Amino acid sequence: MANTTDNLKDTLPGLHLRDLSVSNNLSSLGELIDLSTTPSSPRTRESGFHNDTDIKDHTLNSTEGPFTDIPASIHEPECIRHPLLSVPDDILREIFSYSVDGIETGLSITKVCRNWRAVALSYPELWSTYTLASKRDFELWTSLVKNMPKITGQLQRVVFAPTLETSRAMFRNATPQALPICPRVLTFEWRTQSCTPKNVLLGRAFPFLQNLVVCQTMTCQFFHLLVSAFPFLKRLAWRHDEKEHCHVLLHPTFTCARHSRAILTRLEVLELTDESKRDVDKPQFGNHQYDWLADAIARRKPSLQKIYIVKRTFPFSVGAFARLLKYVAPTLRELTLGFVAEPHILWTELRRHLAGTTFPLLTKITVDGWSLEPSIIPGNSRKWMSEILACIPSAPKVSSIVQAFSNGIQADGDEERIAIWDVEDSWKPFYTAMSSRFPALETYTYMIHHGGAHELSTEGKALLEEKMLRALAPLRSAVDVEWGCNPAHCVCNKYLHSPR
Structure with a gap:
């Protein structure tokens, strides 16, 4: 031995x-x-x-x-x-x-x-990932590159995770030492709340970065600064809390860099946290903090195919959103708006901006209004439904439309929630507009959120279904009714009705 x-x-x-x-x-x-x-x-x-x-x-x-x-x-x-x-x-x-x-x-x-x-x-598995969390990690990396220069061609993923105190101590009074160029690094994880022009300079070491993961909340200004540092960015995931919930913000390609060569095909804006405005009342529609995003997309060659926005505070002003939709109209295929603001006057303004615009390739529209205030549902739900869809003047290839909201989950009694579907309350303007704007419509899905103490009774559900089908009977499409117990998913029961 x-x-x-x-x-x-x-x-x-x-x-x-x-x-x-x-x-x-x-x-x-x-x-x-x-x-x-x-x-x-x-x-x-x-x-x-x-x-x-x-x-x-x-x-x-x-x-x-x-x-x-x-x-x-x-x-x-x-x-x-x-x-x-x-x-x-x-x-x-x-x-x-x-x-x-x-x-x-x-x-x-x-x-x-x-x-x-x-x-x-x-x-290469030994050198695929490296974490920069302390001053000693930077020194170690310098030593590695000095003794093994080939390592810069093997590193594929870098995690930047210094504590807030460490980051301040390292970058407060001096520009960080430039890291050597690592051409094969495709993924960079940002796990620090400190985002300044100085520590963003670290991104220069990864000129061909494609995937950026942000695991901290930050202001819109810092977010813009960070994203703009990578001209070849294709995917951005924003994990805005400690529970590692991954929100794909922009996929598969996006950057604000002036000379970007990437092609944006899908835009996703989910519920984001803005630390600087957390305790400030924001306008429901007309918030300008992400207008730069819409304008950056509009400066590119039209290529956007999907827009998916789920945000209680709508991220764009009416004018910026209108400019975005007009610019991507030739290529847009799917449009999803969730947790959208209700004020119908602003939707009317959006319709005015989009007058005469045709969406030749649009095939699916989803409007998810789970967060609408219950007090506005009985009187305004029909108007709200029609005015949002009326923002799309013409879409000859739309075959599927999904609309969803809570249907007044806090109203007293089933009768008030069902009353809006009474036959005597004419739905003719609604389905007339639907037929003229979307001649190829095959399926109209109406999703209703229910649950908790305000859940409709079994008899109430049956009566509501009956009234809905009667009101929507003139539609030349199948009517698909879904009862959801969760605002975003978890459909409990699905009833498929043939067109009448």
Whole structure:
């Protein structure tokens, strides 16, 4: 046993192996060596930067230079390859696991001979991810690049996660040291609340970044600053809380950079948190804080195919949203508006801006008004439904329309909630407008939110369904009624009715 260990140390100078008999249920080092007789496992090694090992008391120590104590037998003709290149994956995995200390992998390997570095660089999984969380991490990265310049071509993902105090201490009085260019980094995770022009400069190290993950809340101004730093950005995910709820804000491509080469095909704006305005009353429609987003899209070649906006506070002013819709009208295929503001006067203004605009490729419209105030439902729901759809002057290929809202979940009694569907309350202007604007309409889906203490009774649901079908009978399309117990999904029951 002792001789075997000595021979392995001679083969791997500078590698000080611990006693392996107490780890991973290996009874002896000889048992580890016996693994060399088994087929090599696929090279799916964990990243050396994030190796979850609790061995904290051991690092590699050696000097620069070639191997000096390789036994003569190694130089036989059949062993021309470097001995480390002949080590099976299982054994090499164990070597990394037992001889380095988690994130210290890179720094440790730079201390051994160049041949060992070459072997380490042949395993890109070791260098795929790196986390910048403290000043020491920046120093470690500098050391890695100095000793192993090829690593900049292997790094694929960077996590920027300093604490607020660390970030302030590092960037308050000085511009951060520029990181070396890493052309293969495609993903950058931003996990700090500190977003300033100084620390955004770190993004210059990743000129071809495609995926940006923001895991903190920030003001619109800082958000704009961060997004604009990456001219080839294709996907932006905004996780605005600690529960890791991922909101894809813009997908698959977006940037405000002047010379961007990306092509935006889908716009998603979900419920965002603006720290600077959290306690300030915002206008329901006409908020200008994201108008720059609409104008940035309008400066591109028309290519937008899907718009998906779910936000209690509508992100654009009426004018900006109208400019956006007019510009993308030739290519738009799907339009979804959720949690939208109710004031019908502003929707009328939007219709005035879009007068004469045709959407030749639009096939689906979804309007989700779950958050409408119950007090406005009985008198205004029919008007609200028709005026939002009336904003689209002409869409000859629309085949599906979905509309949803709470239907007055806090009103007293079933009668008041059902009354708006009485036949004597004429729905003729509604379905007449629907037929003229959307001649190819095949399915009209009406979704009703219910639940809790204000849930409709079984008799109330049946009566409401009957009145709805009677009121919408003139539509030349199938009527699809859904009862949802959750504002966004979880449809409990679905009733499909043939056109009458």
